[in-house]
Amino acid sequence: MRRALVLLPVVLVTACAAGTNRAYTPRDAPPATGSASAAAAVKAPETETIEVGSKLTVRVEWPAAPDPMLRTFTDYYVRSWKAVVAADDAYLETVEGPAAREAYAWVRGFRGRTVTGVATIYALNVSAVMGEGAQLNACVDETGLRLISRRTGEPEARQPTWTRAAYLQAVVTHRGDDGLWRVKDFRHSDEGCDR
């Protein structure tokens, strides 16, 4: 019950947050989320490079014939970094429910800091789909990133643990009445992404 009380407010608040829809297409990306052309555009494994800022790049290693639903993951991921490096709140349009509060806290945690380098997403897959819900999994390699102090412009002396090993990030997604998929919750594992 305590958990429900903690989460419910977030759920309700963010349901509204998702109400404003602004189309977002990362530079050099295949077409927008959920469109049939997205699947047609990427039929063989390929690597997409997305410049999030002048010093931050996200590489996405798409599987062969990726499910368009996987865009929900990458869109959120790219936008969350854009929020960190450029204070762009567009990531709030890609999240709802418990994920909204967590995503907000995640971005807010970077206050006074930014990142540079290259992050790589690989092994994207749709783990399960049921009705208007789904779970998407992906490996996230952020070992090529460095946490930078905005005050000094220099790397922080103490770099976070996630700069040392890849991890498995799962997202639970929900298709709203508007037909758009949004991230509703997160899970992660330290295992399953060695390569």
Next chain:
Amino acid sequence: MNRLISVLAAGLLLLDPGGPRGDGFQDGRTAGVRLENSKIVITGNGARGGSSDGYQLKRPCWFEPGPEAGDMLKSQEDVRAYWFRMHPDGTEAEFQKFLAQFKDKIGKPGRWWVPAYNEADPKGRACWGGLDEFVWVPPGTTPPAGITLAELAEIARAALTVPEPRIKLNPDVKSYVNLPTWVWLADPGQTRRSVTASIPGVMSATVTATREDIKIDPGTTADRAEVRSDCGAGGRAYAKGAEFTCGVRYLRASVDQPRKVYVLTVTTVWPVEVEDDVVPFQYAPVQVEARRDVPVGEVQSTVRP
């Protein structure tokens, strides 16, 4: 609680920003019950200390009764500051419009229902993801995907475990062609296991499994082994001079088998009933098996003229 700690760490303490989101999880979820966002209570001697047979819920997520209208409204009013953070361009009028859906329910009969799911099911999270965050339910009705008594019984059935059988044999280490190999269970333990799933103050369902039988698979074909199946609930322990009714008489040596043994399997069979017939549904028995290697030799005899 883990989530609260991680959010605090990321949002307030400002240690190690970034990194993985959400609680940790492990793959390999296949069976059993681990409830998330749920008020359902699972009790009973069958809920722990045994093996599940892998029973899966037909639908691993559902709505269940949640907050009263007043509590829900208060929880929403309490996140006012947070709402405006999440809506940088939001106005007071928009916030009041958001609250209206909760104010509207004050004084009306009914309550809010909220989604829950079985984290142990591989599709549990995806299923939960597809449900709305809350739904208003008038008294005496159940919303689409709202939990029913039948589903509560199903949750109890999925949580049901039974003891893993441990096989005893006589002879124990090695048997011989045509020699009766007696089979029974060591420490058979409880013969009744029950699990109750309840939503306190709303409804509950109990399922009970009773061990009634064991099945023996000799690990080879009928022309090589003869099975005696009058075993009762726990097999027949060897007793000198007693009639051989439960076990295997191997007719051929196992020397030509992989690893030179027969692999004998004993399965305990636990028919399941729903107490008080609260739902008219028959579940398949819980069946749990154990294996033992049985080397079978030939007795060498020398006939002297």
